[in-house]
Amino acid sequence: MSNKLTILWLRQDLRLNDNSALQAAIEAGGPILPVYIDDREAMGDWAPTGASLWFLHRALESLEASFKKSGGQLFYLKGDSLAELKALIDSSGAGRVYWNRRYEGPHRERDAAIKKALRDAGIEVKSCNTSLLNEPHTVSTGSGQPYKVYTPYWRNVKERKLEPPVEVDLKTADFYTNKSMGCQLEDLKLLPDHPWHRKLEAYWDVSEESAMKYLDKFLAEPVAAYDTDRDLPRVAGTSRLSPYLHWGLIGPRQVMERLHATHDLREQGPQTYAKEIYWREFAYNVLYHFPHTPDAPLQEKYADFPWEYDKSVLKQWQQGRTGYPIVDAGMRELYETGWMHNRVRMIVSSLLVKHLLQDWRDGARWFWDTLVDADLASNTLGWQWSGGCGADAAPYFRIFNPMTQGKKFDPDGDYVKHWVPELKHIPTKFIHEPWEAPPSVLEQAGCQLGEDYPEPIIDHKKGRERALAAFDKVKAS
């Protein structure tokens, strides 16, 4: 224990509970200065943007209020992280800087450089884990290689002892305050200029408390049927915790502890839910070991895949006007709420990459702008899975049939009718393939194809054959 001031550098760990670096700072003794530095340049092309920045703004607002309640102050700075930390050390007289680790390539390099520079300057530096159950450098195959397939990864980690959430002793925390230091949250200009983000307000209650509330609500009932309901987009069968996990308003240790406390993990629903939490871990494992994958396929043979790069096709997909109802419903749900159901993410990405032969990176980029849970690890894994070119990916020749997927997972068409109101009077029999409906049925439903709702952007059979031909070329090369 010493009276030196500790800077607590917050990034994707925007919570007070179960925050390892915060507790370490409390235990170190002396006042704590929590700071968020807006350093989007450091992330280059993959800096947070769009919907994700809106979520970040709200998360910081809420965290600021939580610190205030505990007698603390959350400081904001903007600029290069090292330069800002050094200036802050000079102006506050801090002797320590603590943070929770990040795993994306640009962050790891930057954090290592900052650690060295600060230590060279005589500052005590400590980094902790608060966002994963098992950090990537702690998991490898028997021959010391990183896992590229989920099931053996899961087998390796599933029996490992889970760390409990860190008890943060806020009562003994002493906070540094200084009203004239740093800038205001508004000065970071995280909220997009486009008024689009205002819609998001209706769908998300952004705070550490609401994350816990959502978890409890999910564990009280939906988790029991998660194994089946998680595939039905019109059923509230998933936890919707992804943006909270991404920005660290809740951590996986907290989720797993509550899951174990309330359920027997031998039961199908809770076990499948735990496995999804480990899919997130697996995504971080892949990104950590293969940091180039947001921009290049893990499987190198796909590097020169003959994509079509058609801007008008990409736009129709983005706008939810492909003529495939389940796809359009998903794309509109995304633009309206900043979130899309996982099953539908798989369907829309498959259509873009396979039927439409558009580069998976263009799809990933659109998701990056529009998802509140945009996450470099999970987004990259998801898109490379759909593109058949990543870790544990769906083989390229396995091509989702959007009609079959729609009928299976949205059997009454409720999801489609909700998000694509042009189709709301189409009988269920035709809801996933309105072009099969006789003209009289379409007329009665008040829906003229090509006018009120588009014809399919590509014929399913043609799209499938074209995708397979492109794949054959890659296989042959």
Ligand SMILES: Cc1cc2nc3c(=O)[nH]c(=O)nc-3n(C[C@H](O)[C@H](O)[C@H](O)COP(=O)(O)OP(=O)(O)OC[C@H]3O[C@@H](n4cnc5c(N)ncnc54)[C@H](O)[C@@H]3O)c2cc1C
């Ligand atoms: C093309 C594509 C892109 C995706 N992009 C993202 C993304 O940017 N950010 C993101 O968090 N997830 C992404 N996913 C994974 C998944 O769709 C979301 O995590 C999930 O829909 C979030 O909803 P939920 O919180 O209700 O999930 P739940 O079903 O309640 O699952 C609980 C948690 O487990 C994790 N999880 C669940 N499924 C997956 C998965 N397949 N991969 C990794 N983690 C998972 C998430 O953290 C999730 O919050 C993507 C999937 C695909 C197919």
